[in-house]
Amino acid sequence: MLIADLRTAVRDHLDDDATAWLDRALTEAATTPRWEADFAAAARHCRRSHHPELADATRILLLHTARPDMPTLTRLYAHGTAAERRAVLLALAHLEDVGPDALPLVEDALRTNDTRLVAAAVGPYAARHLDAHGWRQAVLKCLFTGVPLDVVADWPARARGDAELARILTDYARERTASGRDFPADLTRVLAHTTPEEP
């Protein structure tokens, strides 16, 4: 989603007080370091509309406007609450200047068991920058923790013809079956894509 569309969608959901707060915060984000306090306080200012993802979206807009350098981005993640960390991860796809240096943040999130962090970590940035092993483990983690496959960006393209991913998923399905448990339907969907296409 384009940032301009995101901004419009957020404004659509905010009441007058929250809109005034957002306008002030975005103006300051472009010019002063004060925006970091707004980044932390976003949820209590945008809560009135009771939209669960509104604070995430607001924080993404702040990050996109402020364009923090890598040390700042890393500090915001490291010092952030789970909600702030989630926003940093979701913003990565919108921060054009960030190369592969933000991968440690994605890897940190993938080590957690907070499914909202795991889901935020497997967006377009991860699809572009995770190496083959890291990406396969991320898919497995999603299946393991119940994060739906459809939040994994570009999964059909990355899974295509991946024989090692097929082996990992088949082993996982076998382990689940051996213990008398189901495996997620999403597993079958990915597995189907790992089969090399017929010439």
Next chain:
Amino acid sequence: MYVAGVRALVEPSFWLGQPRTSPASFYDYFDALLGWEPFRAAQHGIAHHCTLALNPKEANDPRCLPVLDELPRYLVKDGVVAVGEIGYDAMTPAEDTALSAQLQLAADHGLPALVHTPHRDKAAGLARTLDVVHESALPTDRVLLDHLNETTVRAATDSGCWLGFSIYPDTKMDPDRMVRVLREYASERDRILVNSAADWGRSDPLKTRHVGEAMLAAGFTDDDVDQVLWRNPVAFYGLSGRLDLDVEDTTPQATHEGNSILRGAPVTTATRATEEGR
């Protein structure tokens, strides 16, 4: 806890039973109170907030004091609804310094304060606590004095602070004594809070429910119970302006209504109706 009726909780930072020896140990603890703990509580339908501080016991270890300098970056967080627990343990000069510094932090960050009163030499400890509170920038109606009992409740009532009682299996207060205090101090019932614990010692998080049951058995009304167990804590921690009693849905769903903003789906009439109905 959810089955017992718990819908929201405030987890105060305190001593964990094993003394910490470095500030970083506190930062991991605070991060857990702002990260994993709210997620874990939300999975069970419980809204989680916390209070953060350098506790009085560990304020005596010079190795832990750098925490005071780092607290401001934590006190701006959305999930923090008070500074606490602060107060006295052994009434040392180091505790004096930490208490007054953190009352000032509360005032600076628009937060109320949760003040632990000492378990030993309690009456003198309360008097000394009130001296420091009165010297601070924080008004008494933004201070909760916790761990009160029959010997300290009168002085605490006269101070204008909120009155907190901790209900434990063997120590502090028990449900029947709490009911007697509630009856004797009926005129103060709009600023009395009771709390329970799941901490390093013998403790039972369902003691709050036991107080409600003891109140009803003693002839208090449902509304009295609602006031003491729900409205009063909501009012006190709501002074922060950060109390959010909606529980976030932790089930990741690719098609969740809430994802519409981030995924670009148009906001439909049906979505709006759902929001208004929340």
